[in-house]
Amino acid sequence: MLIALRSKAATWVVKILFVFLILTFGVWGVGDMLRQRVQAPDMAEVGDVKITGQELRTEFDRQMRQYRQVFGENFDNEQAKKLGLLDRTLANIVARNLFDIYAQKLGLTASEAQIREQIKKDRLFQNSVGEFDLGRFAAFLQQIQSSEAAYVEQVRHEMMRQSVADAVAVGAVAPKALVERLYRYRNETRVAETFLVTDNAMPEPADPTDDDLKAFHDAHQELFQAPEYRSLLLVHMTPDQFAAGLTVPDDKLQAAYQERSKEFDQPERREVEQMVFSDEAKAKEAVDKLAAGADFAQVAQDMTGAAPVPLGKIEKSGFVTDLQPLTDAAFATDAGQTAGPIQTPLGWHVIHVLSIEPEQKSTFEEARPQLQQELVKELAINKMIDTANQLDDAMAGGASLDDAAKELGLPVAKIDQVDAQGLGPDGKAIPEVAGNQLVQGLAFSTEVGTTSSLTEDPNGGYVIVRVDGSTPPATRPLKQVHAQVAAAWKSAERDKAAAARAGELAGKLGLGGDIQAIAAEVQATVATSKPVTRSGTDADAHVTQELAGKLFTLQPGQTATVAVDGGQVVARLKTVNDANPTTDSAGVDALQKQLDGAYQGDVAEEFGEALRREIGVTIHQSAVDAMF
Numbered sequence: 001m002l003i004a005l006r007s008k009a010a011t012w013v014v015k016i017l018f019v020f021l022i023l024t025f026g027v028w029g030v031g032d033m034l035r036q037r038v039q040a041p042d043m044a045e046v047g048d049v050k051i052t053g054q055e056l057r058t059e060f061d062r063q064m065r066q067y068r069q070v071f072g073e074n075f076d077n078e079q080a081k082k083l084g085l086l087d088r089t090l091a092n093i094v095a096r097n098l099f100d101i102y103a104q105k106l107g108l109t110a111s112e113a114q115i116r117e118q119i120k121k122d123r124l125f126q127n128s129v130g131e132f133d134l135g136r137f138a139a140f141l142q143q144i145q146s147s148e149a150a151y152v153e154q155v156r157h158e159m160m161r162q163s164v165a166d167a168v169a170v171g172a173v174a175p176k177a178l179v180e181r182l183y184r185y186r187n188e189t190r191v192a193e194t195f196l197v198t199d200n201a202m203p204e205p206a207d208p209t210d211d212d213l214k215a216f217h218d219a220h221q222e223l224f225q226a227p228e229y230r231s232l233l234l235v236h237m238t239p240d241q242f243a244a245g246l247t248v249p250d251d252k253l254q255a256a257y258q259e260r261s262k263e264f265d266q267p268e269r270r271e272v273e274q275m276v277f278s279d280e281a282k283a284k285e286a287v288d289k290l291a292a293g294a295d296f297a298q299v300a301q302d303m304t305g306a307a308p309v310p311l312g313k314i315e316k317s318g319f320v321t322d323l324q325p326l327t328d329a330a331f332a333t334d335a336g337q338t339a340g341p342i343q344t345p346l347g348w349h350v351i352h353v354l355s356i357e358p359e360q361k362s363t364f365e366e367a368r369p370q371l372q373q374e375l376v377k378e379l380a381i382n383k384m385i386d387t388a389n390q391l392d393d394a395m396a397g398g399a400s401l402d403d404a405a406k407e408l409g410l411p412v413a414k415i416d417q418v419d420a421q422g423l424g425p426d427g428k429a430i431p432e433v434a435g436n437q438l439v440q441g442l443a444f445s446t447e448v449g450t451t452s453s454l455t456e457d458p459n460g461g462y463v464i465v466r467v468d469g470s471t472p473p474a475t476r477p478l479k480q481v482h483a484q485v486a487a488a489w490k491s492a493e494r495d496k497a498a499a500a501r502a503g504e505l506a507g508k509l510g511l512g513g514d515i516q517a518i519a520a521e522v523q524a525t526v527a528t529s530k531p532v533t534r535s536g537t538d539a540d541a542h543v544t545q546e547l548a549g550k551l552f553t554l555q556p557g558q559t560a561t562v563a564v565d566g567g568q569v570v571a572r573l574k575t576v577n578d579a580n581p582t583t584d585s586a587g588v589d590a591l592q593k594q595l596d597g598a599y600q601g602d603v604a605e606e607f608g609e610a611l612r613r614e615i616g617v618t619i620h621q622s623a624v625d626a627m628f
Contacts, residue, residue: 042620043090043623043627044090044093044094045618046097046098046616046617047097047615049097049101051093051094053623053627057627059089059093060080060085060086060089063080063085063089064077064085072437073437073458074437074438074441081628090619094617095608096157096161098608099160099608100161102164102611102615103164108160108163109156110156110159110160115159116346116347118155118159119132119152119346120132120346125137127309127310129307131306132309133309133311134311134346135314137346148345148346149345169604173596173599174592174599176592178595179595180581182591183581183587183588184579184580187579188577188579189531189536190548190551190574190575190576190577191530191532191573191575192528192529192541192543192572192573193515193571193572193574194527194529194542194570194571194572195515195519195526195527195542195570196524196525196567196568197498197501197502197524198566198567199497199566200494200566200567201498201522201524202494202498203497213485213486213489214478216488216489216492220488221475223484223488224481224485225474226471226473226474226475226476227420227421228420228472229417229419229471230417230443230444231416231417231418231468231469232414232415232418232433232466232467232468233402233415233465234413234414234415234432234433234463234464234465235405235411235412235413235463236411236413236436236439236463237388237461237462237463238384238457238461239381239384239460241380241384241411242384242387243376243379246383247376248371248372248376248379253364253368253371253372254364256375257367257368257371260371264367266362268315268316268331268356268358268359269314269315270331270355270357271312271313271353271354271356271357272310272311272314272351272353272354273296273308274309274311274350274351275300275304275308275349275350276304276348277303277304277341277348277349278348280348282303282348283341283348283350284341286300286350287338287341287350290338290350296352308352311351325342325344326344326349329349329351330351333351334353335353335356336353337352337353338350338353339351384461388462391404391410391464394408395451401466413432415432418433418443420440420443422434422435422440438455438457438458439465442455442463442464446465446466446467447467448467448468448470449467450467451464451466451467452466452467495563498567498568499561499568501522502567502568505521505522506572510558512557527540528541528574529541532548533548534548534549535548535549536548542569546562547560547569547571550562556573556575556576557572557573558572
């Protein structure tokens with residue numbers, strides 16, 4: 001029943017029922033019931049400020065959404081805690097409160113004008129030409145589900161914290177001698193002459209003996225490992241499986257269209273541009289010039305130093321509440337006309353309505369295909385949910401997965417062997433498992449001999465897995481991988497021969513031999529590298545980071561060898577290019593800023609620790625552990 005209720009709650013009918021339920025709870029005094037609940041414990045105290053569980057949960061969930069974009073939807077709280085995400089989240093909240101308390105103690109504040117300018121120069125809200133875009137700002141507020149006033153208050157606190165941090169860090173600069181010394185170290189470059197001794201240039205090794213293969217197989221078992229394989233019984237329900245043959249009669253389509261017709265209508269839209277001023281007098285001056293016949297774009301250029309800011313095509317419901325006066329003015333102004341000044345927390349606006357697209361009403365025939373598709377899908381989902389509940393009930397009553405699925409006519413996939421990546425022993429993908437993280441996760445998190453719970457698939461549908469058996473990871477026997485072992489042995493022998501040959505040629509080269517003649521002995525081509533730093537590379541000259549590191553231990557004329565894929569690089573250091581900080585003021589300045597930032601970060605961290613001791617911080621670890 002819970003599955004069915006959760007799905008049906010997404011329909012408009014049940015949403016209306018929920019509204020009535022909420023109103024009913026309000027009448028019967030649910031507020032009194034909530035007020036009598038036991039107060040949840042706080043997570044921490046910073047001075048007199050309490051950090052609530054809700055505050056920590058909200059911030060932690062925001063961080064989790066970002067991490068799941070990287071690690072996938074299966075990234076859970078336990079993994080996050082092991083990575084230290086929960087501790088860092090709480091530490092960040094504590095640090096913000098420490099700086100807020102100290103800023104308040106100093107009497108710091110930020111004016112409305114300062115906050116407005118801070119928001120305007122945020123690149124997140126700027127268009128392609130670097131101008132503040134009100135439409136982007138409004139969309140951002142909607143995305144984070146915040147009002148403009150709340151966001152302004154957030155920026156105010158951030159500015160005050162930054163003021164404290166800037167004051168603490170001022171004067172924390174790296175010594176000039178350190179900057180110059182590090183500049184020389186980082187920017188010194190070296191040039192090498194190189195050639196590649198390839199494995200393929202080595203003679204074909206003799207066929208290995210059985211003893212050779214056994215010894216190689218025993219010494220390199222990690223190369224011939226078979227992963228754990230599991231045998232599964234899998235039922236995967238999707239809405240498409242239940243949609244076949246379903247149709248919605250015209251009378252229901254007509255009724256749905258009558259109820260939802262506005263969804264298919266195109267509301268009136270207006271294309272608007274604006275200019276924004278920090279004070280009303282300037283805005284009125286612009287309005288007076290427009291009333292006298294001046295061009296809107298020219299007035300904007302003359303008075304703001306930039307072209308008008310386009311707001312794009314806006315709809316009446318397209319802005320958050322705080323900016324409603326701007327929307328109202330736009331929809332009360334004819335095409336080609338201007339309006340203003342209009343005040344919002346961002347300043348005084350003067351707008352120009354460029355064009356009006358009137359509302360367009362849809363017809364039933366235009367909406368029919370979409371309605372048919374949506375209603376059929378809704379029927380299929382409901383049918384799938386009913387079947388899922390029946391499957392759940394049957395198994396709760398003692399039926400096996402395969403018997404219950406057969407009784408309900410559900411397709412069952414029997415998989416003999418599959419690994420955690422969804423591959424079979426032959427390396428080919430098992431279609432029912434490969435590419436589906438949920439199925440893979442259930443297959444390898446469910447204990448052998450048990451059945452997983454019926455789990456909702458994020459892509460739509462339900463999955464249930466029974467793990468019938470497991471073959472643990474093991475080294476494949478030599479007989480099974482004989483050909484692979486023989487090929488790997490020969491490759492290793494060629495690599496040994498190439499390494500020995502490279503060492504021999506490097507010795508000749510180090511004694512002053514002619515590099516062209518020496519390289520010709522192995523049919524190699526000589527390359528001269530570009531100047532490389534200690535961590536630099538040059539693929540054209542086979543210079544890897546490992547080789548670059550070795551070059552910085554050599555004197556001109558000395559040699560080194562490094563293994564690379566397919567062979568060995570022989571290198572002779574040709575020149576050393578010292579770095580001179582007096583000839584690169586821009587580079588030195590950049591490094592100075594980088595080191596200054598590191599110094600200032602250290603100072604800010606120490607200051608934060610001092611604030612902790614002065615203000616006092618208490619972490620209720622048991623409460624944190626209980627909540628997470």
